Amino acid sequence: MKTELALRFRGGDRHHLFNNNGTWFVRYCVREAAWLKADRRVVASLGTTDLDVARERRDAFFAHLNLQALLGESVGFLATEGRAA
DSSP, rough: OEEEEEEOOOOTTTEEEEEETTTEEEEEESSTTOOSOOOOEEEOOOOOOOOHHHHHHHHHHHHHHHHHTTOEEEEEOEEEEEEEE
């Protein structure tokens, strides 16, 4: 099944980033089918405690996901998955 990226950028240099006990994570959603209302929320550790490094890794992470989408590949789930409320 092909999934599509459902990124919404509303500005701010910490968008899609959150800190959990000192480690930065990226959080984003993918839509498994166009007719589904709910997106699947994906959370991935960036493996750093430094915010500047986390920003760089987030940008590289999303660039990779966008490349996957442009190539027509299914957007992979790389970490803990959960349903968005």
